[in-house]
Amino acid sequence: MIRSRLLLLAAGLVLLSAAFLLWKLQEPTGFILSLRGSKLAVLICVGAATGVATILFQTVAMNQLLTPGIVGFDALFVLLQTGLVAILGGVGAALFPPMAQFLMETALLMGAALLLFGGLLRRGAGDVTRVILTGVILGMLLRGLTEVVQRMLDPADFAIVQQAMFASFSRVSTPQIWTGGGVIAVALAVALWQAPALDVAGLGRSTARSLGLAHDRVVLIVLGLVAALVSVSTALVGPLTFLGLLSASLARQVLQTHRHDALIPAAALIGATILVAGQFVFERLLASQSALAVIVEFFGGLLFLFLVFRRKPS
Structure with a gap:
């Protein structure tokens, strides 16, 4: 049953991808397919990375309401974009090499994530709750700092920063796609390789250790994977806070299983399908330039509220 559902998800993504590439294809076909193929690759990579990162994060945090974006990655990304424009100016930021910017942002986001999770090395993996709360508070501080810097920008530079505050799937270069992908x-x-250990880790730290699992080591590996997935996907297109929550919940x-060897590919397929389907509807059917990220965040936020209110008090 699980395998058949995974195959249906994969088949659905393949059909959507084919429709995205071939719908109303006109001359010059080679050039248009190249542009559509690059965007499709970005949509699949980001959707898969965000969905899997959320599954992993929820497992080690033992909370299905959480998503990695909630600990401040989006706020840090916007601060980096704002700082780049404030230092170089609008023209300088526009002329800054895209690949160099991508590598710099990925490195800084990875460093921040590892610093955030680094307390686990000293305190043990049972301190995940403190890490999450620290991340939420840091996110609030970063947003406040970003607003201070943005108020000092002139209107033209602020307009450039505003464009970077929302995820965009059109400004990714081919080298970035290959590197990030x-x-x-x-x-x-690696996440699939760790799937059996994650099944045990999901039972809780004390239970997992009693079953012989090196729980703290597994959690540290998983948090490293979460940091890599979220950092790369955010550096590629920008912040998508609630896409992972949508993918993981679906x-x-x-x-209807807790097996991570099924949940990981399912979350990857669903995350990619959401982005490909949404972009197909906006671009091909509606001929609209509406920001897909805004719609995804809206429905993801609604889902988050639904899960909060449905959750029974302990």
């Missing part, structure tokens, strides 16, 4: 592929492979509802 390679990192995401390796992280997904994966659990569709499969």
Whole structure:
């Protein structure tokens, strides 16, 4: 049953991808397919990375309401964009090499994530709750600092910053896709390799340790994977706070299982499908330039509120 549902999810993504590439294809076909193929690759990579990162994060945090974006990655990304414009100016930021900017942002986001999770090395993996609360508070501080810097920008520079505050799937270069896609592929492979250990880790720290699992080591590996997946996907297109929550929740509802060797590919497929389907509807059917990220965040926020109010008090 689980395998058949995974195959249906994969088939659905393949059909949507084919429609995205071939719908109303006109001359010059080669050039148009190249542009559509690049955007499709970005949509699949980011959707898969965000969905899997959320599944992993929820497992180690033992809370299905959480998503990695809630600990401040989006706020840090916007602060980096704002700082780049404030230092170089609007023209300088526009002329800054895209690949260099991508590598710099990925490195800074990874460093911040590892610093945030680094307390686990000293306090043990049972301190995940403190890490999450620290991340939420840091996110609030970063947003406040960003607003201070933005108020000092002139209107033209602020307009450039505003464009970077929302995820965009059109400004990613081919070298960025290959580099980011390679990192995401390796992280997904490691996550699948850790799937049996994650099944045990999901039972809780004390239970997992009593069953012989090196729980703290597994949690540290998983948090490293989460940091890599979220950092790369955010550096590629920008912040998508609630996409992972949508993907992970739908994966659990569709499969009705706690096995991570099924949940990980399901979350990846559903995350990619949401982005490809949404972009197909906006671009091909509605001929609209509406920001897909805004719609995804809206429905993701509604889902978050629904899960909060449905949750029974302990």
